[in-house]
Amino acid sequence: MSQFWKPGTEKPRILDDEEGGVLFFSGTPSSSSGFRYSSIEKQRQRLPVYKYRTAILYLVETHATTIIVGETGSGKTTQIPQYLKEAGWADGGRVIACTQPRRLAVQAVASRVAEEMGVKLGEEVGYTIRFEDLTKPDVTVVKFLTDGVLLREMMDDPLLTKYSAIMIDEAHERSISTDILLGLLKKIQRRRPELRLIISSATIEAKLISAFFQTRKRRGLENEELGLQLEPAILSVEGRGFNVQINYAEEPVPDYVQAAVSTVLLIHEKESWGDILVFLTGQDDIDIAVQLLNEEAQTNGKNTSGLIVMPLYSGLPRAEQELVFSPTPRGKRKVVISTNIAETSLTLEGVVYVVDSGFSKQKFYNPTSDIENLVVAPISRASARQRAGRAGRVRPGKCYRLYTEEYFLNKMPAEGIPEIQRSNLVSCVIQLKALGIDNILGFDWPASPSPEAMIRALEVLYSLGVLDDDAKLTSPAGFQVAEIPLDPLISKMILASNQFGCSEEIITIAAVLSIQSIWISGRGIQKDFDNAKLRFAAAEGDHVTFLNVYKGFLQSGKSSQWCHRNHVNYHAMKKVIEIREQLKRIAQRIGISLKSCDGDMQVIRKAVTAGFFANACRLEAFSHNGMYKTIRGSQEVYIHPSSVLFRVNPKWVIYHSLVSTDRQYMRNVISIDPSWLLEAAPHFYNLQRLKPITH
């Protein structure tokens, strides 16, 4: 593969690494010439998956579902859609679809495949991700898209009739969208026996997915007469990774950050060239480890000279993130200390050593309190293998696991808990309802969420007026909420803004609330940051503050310098603008007229209340430390110090989300009048419940 990027050459481009990760290649491919074409052909034939071309096409022809177990670098993602096209699955106006969990992967794979096929991206080969549709009707026959987009497409075309074959890639990651898709595709298959599914997965999950698609005889008999096997076929394709030697800790380690640092130093001292990738859990761990390593470098220059230490996590400013892709200078060794982002989303070339803490941060959902928490938890054996595999991309590597072999074999779970069993289900339930799946509890899932979580979601949607007594979507509210691609609480707030005449403002707030954060913060610049924020602070709370930031950003002419001066994240603001544009289009489609309330903050707060009434809290009467209690569950909560209402402590507030550390903190808080709760949700807040506290 002469195309691989070499240290010291010009800045690389993004391309697919055939397993959903992203690599950086250099060298712009020249325009297609005969020579180039044949070299691409040769490259394609060298991929491990090529040997299985005939087998794959035979299995897809004869089986409703084919499961491909493909290891790293097998080429399955880029090749299988092309094989299907070459075999005629795109003839007669039909389309071959291939989904990915992530946007970047969709773009990367699509451009790679277009290049291999010698066509312009957006013509025969195209892709669709949120905000970007690079396909041409009746022209695009191989289409890459995120699972989320395919789910949305089902709202217009529930049987996905234009597709002849759908490949679900990276199914083992078991994202919520993938799981919903698998459930729905199984249903579609019964109605459309001609549809072919290709599901690519890692080994462990393949058995489970196969069992899920195992269809009993049932009404399928006529299909079998047509020569179609209803039992899924499983085909294993070897990868092209190198061997990775696994080393375990002899004893359990008391402190994995310290142990990771020691291991890095040990590798640096004893092992030959090659970069080191360390998996820790979050920003805190990572910053500590980076600091420890840099201190070592200063106090003990001899041992650590030549180490270049870099943190990597998604919250890092983009420029810093890109540093990890810069070539390691000759004679130096790069150490990247990363979260899970390097396990699936990004691929680092040049890594020969992996240090695995055995932990990651994972989301868990408690249906009783209706709270999602992020906690440090042990990873699965599947994750551990994935992490180790990151060491074997350029040559045989080594993985140092900071836990014992006994622990790995006997204590570590074989696979992770699917996301759908760890999440709040309101979005998922409303999506299924919109697709006409009424019996949510009886839906055939690859992994069923707990009944408690489903019931809680139904309750929340009922209290929002989105579902009726029969748990059917209400009209129009339910259908409108389902149409908006946001958390249903936010969507409800948008609907309410129509009545309050403040939709212009509310969709701005909705856009800001649906991204991580619009601020750039950092430990060192805290004071500046607080001061910057004060310039925008609104007495009503964070939501109104967002409006001020947005206004300032527009007035600056969307200037990146303005953002920099004000500690506002420029990329986040660009995203806000994009989401806002999308929401504007959707709002108009579902009959919401865009209207500004011209500074009437009361209606804005009322609209927020209409969506988030369940998150109302009251300041404890004699609280000296700003303790609030939720009205719904009497849970103890505090305003997060990052909120503009921190220390202001209005008597009644509504929060957007909770984060739990040593305390439960409310993030993004707005003050309200308790009487609005009764107006917004009389069924939820009956008088009895409010009376004792409203005096």
Add this chain to the structure above:
DNA sequence: GAGCACTGC
């Protein structure tokens, strides 16, 4: 006066 794994529509 504290701290946000990762995605996605």
